[in-house]
Amino acid sequence: xxxxxxxxxxxxxxxxxxxxxxxxxxxxxxxxxxxxxxxxxxxxxxxxxxxxxxxxxxxxxxxxxxxxxxxxxxxxxxxxxxxxxxxxxxxxxxxxxxxxxxxxxxxxxxxxxxxxxxxxxxxxxxxxxxxxxxxxxxxxxxxxxxxxxxxxxxxxxxxxxxxxxxxxxxxxxxxxxxxxxxxxxxxxxxxxxxxxxxxxxxxxxxxxxxxxxxxxxxxxxxxxxxxxxxxxxxxxxxxxxxxxxxxxxxxxxxx
Amino acid sequence: xxxxxxxxxxxxxxxxxxxxxxxxxxxxxxxxxxxxxxxxxxxxxxxxxxxxxxxxxxxxxxxxxxxxxxxxxxxxxxxxxxxxxxxxxxxxxxxxxxxxxxxxxxxxxxxxxxxxxxxxxxxxxxxxxxxxxxxxxxxxxxxxxxxxxxxxxxxxxxxxxxxxxxxxxxxxxxxxxxxxxxxxxxxxxxxxxxxxxxxxxxxxxxxxxxxxxxxxxxxxxxxxxxxxxxxxxxxxxxxxxxxxxxxxxx
Numbered sequence: 001x002x003x004x005x006x007x008x009x010x011x012x013x014x015x016x017x018x019x020x021x022x023x024x025x026x027x028x029x030x031x032x033x034x035x036x037x038x039x040x041x042x043x044x045x046x047x048x049x050x051x052x053x054x055x056x057x058x059x060x061x062x063x064x065x066x067x068x069x070x071x072x073x074x075x076x077x078x079x080x081x082x083x084x085x086x087x088x089x090x091x092x093x094x095x096x097x098x099x100x101x102x103x104x105x106x107x108x109x110x111x112x113x114x115x116x117x118x119x120x121x122x123x124x125x126x127x128x129x130x131x132x133x134x135x136x137x138x139x140x141x142x143x144x145x146x147x148x149x150x151x152x153x154x155x156x157x158x159x160x161x162x163x164x165x166x167x168x169x170x171x172x173x174x175x176x177x178x179x180x181x182x183x184x185x186x187x188x189x190x191x192x193x194x195x196x197x198x199x200x201x202x203x204x205x206x207x208x209x210x211x212x213x214x215x216x217x218x219x220x221x222x223x224x225x226x227x228x229x230x231x232x233x234x235x236x237x238x239x240x241x242x243x244x245x246x247x248x249x250x251x252x253x254x255x
Numbered sequence: 256x257x258x259x260x261x262x263x264x265x266x267x268x269x270x271x272x273x274x275x276x277x278x279x280x281x282x283x284x285x286x287x288x289x290x291x292x293x294x295x296x297x298x299x300x301x302x303x304x305x306x307x308x309x310x311x312x313x314x315x316x317x318x319x320x321x322x323x324x325x326x327x328x329x330x331x332x333x334x335x336x337x338x339x340x341x342x343x344x345x346x347x348x349x350x351x352x353x354x355x356x357x358x359x360x361x362x363x364x365x366x367x368x369x370x371x372x373x374x375x376x377x378x379x380x381x382x383x384x385x386x387x388x389x390x391x392x393x394x395x396x397x398x399x400x401x402x403x404x405x406x407x408x409x410x411x412x413x414x415x416x417x418x419x420x421x422x423x424x425x426x427x428x429x430x431x432x433x434x435x436x437x438x439x440x441x442x443x444x445x446x447x448x449x450x451x452x453x454x455x456x457x458x459x460x461x462x463x464x465x466x467x468x469x470x471x472x473x474x475x476x477x478x479x480x481x482x483x484x485x486x487x488x489x490x491x492x493x494x495x496x497x498x499x500x501x502x503x504x505x
């Protein structure tokens with residue numbers, strides 16, 4: 001397993017993509033730090049960019065990586081190694097690379113110009129979202145036999161969780177504005193890893209007051225130890241299920 | 256050594272293998288033949304565990320292969336089209352494969368030396384020609400001197416010198432008492448390298464016996480016309496089958 005991971009990592013860290021992605025993250029972070037001195041403004045701007053970019057890049061990169069490495073995967077399957085190890089080594093290599101890019105790209109500027117708790121949360125959310133969307137991408141890849149189709153599914157999931165879902169929630173809130181919706185919205189937030197990450201970040205900033213009564217409710221919930229436990233557990237489930245499901249399918253897939 | 260028992264496999268609606276049964280014994284060399292798309296590569300991939308059968312089981316050395324991976328230690332596989340990570344170098348590929356089988360310390364470097372792969376070990380796999388890639392595949396299949404050698408179209412794409420080197424190596428391993436499984440469309444190669452003929456047609460075994468008995472049955476004294484005759488028979492049988500089913504329905 002570790003041997004397989006070593007070779008998979010070796011291949012992926014040498015790729016041009018890993019370099020470009022890291023440099024891009026550094027450029028984004030540096031430019032935002034240059035624009036503002038206020039740390040909470042910095043972290044809000046970084047969050048808005050990260051929450052869109054990271055899932056997108058993770059989904060597209062993980063899908064293309066799976067299909068580009070199909071030869072390597074086939075080669076490994078004819079060797080005396082476990083199928084699950086072949087899968088996990090590829091998946092972990094992708095997640096590690098994506099996480100490293102975020103940690104280096106956003107982390108270095110933070111070390112230079114300072115950070116607060118919200119920026120540290122930002123790094124954590126970035127890593128988790130990378131893992132979630134890499135899982136979706138691998139799931140899409142093992143379920144299809146065509147790269148274009150798999151990328152289509154991954155992009156579809158990204159659009160759904162980043163754009164469509166929020167529209168749906170907003171529509172619901174406006175339609176039922178006369179009813180108390182805090183608990184319903186809280187439940188809906190749990191069903192979307194992107195929103196959950198965003199809320200976790202926002203709660204670290206003092207802008208939740210702008211969100212009215214729901215914001216106050218969220219503030220209270222997410223600042224209690226119970227709330228943090230629930231949110232963390234839900235994100236953990238979001239990381240686990242696509243990845244585990246993809247592994248199950250991979251174990252039975254024909255090559 | 257390898258028992259294939261009642262294997263069935265469908266790809267979508269296409270039934271590739273139908274209740275497929277075969278036995279491969281150690282010390283024999285088998286020629287796996289059949290028209291394109293008859294299921295030769297599928298049966299090989301099923302033995303390797305790359306394709307999961309819908310039903311039936313496969314035993315290697317008496318052990319069912321389902322859920323097992325260690326049995327692949329005894330198999331050297333040379334794929335029809337060797338596809339490797341393009342930015343990996345030849346030397347890295349070989350050290351990685353050695354890393355996968357840490358218990359084996361004695362490497363069979365006959366083909367590595369004969370194909371002069373050592374001189375090219377810093378070349379990336381992506382820059383190699385198809386023939387050189389075939390040489391790498393062949394050298395890897397023989398590297399760990401496994402008991403079972405599965406060679407899918409081994410001579411396709413190789414130059415005449417390399418073909419002779421590879422054939423000599425296969426003969427040497429055959430004399431050493433290994434189980435060898437070869438698919439090929441080059442009849443003269445098969446006649447030279449094998450003693451058992453297996454003919455597959457539309458996912459079923461039509462013939463499975465020694466090459467001598469094949470010649471006897473078909474009444475031909477050379478291998479190539481004997482196989483041609485066998486192919487004609489299977490096609491005729493298919494035609495009669497169709498006629499029969501036509502009669503039944505009317």
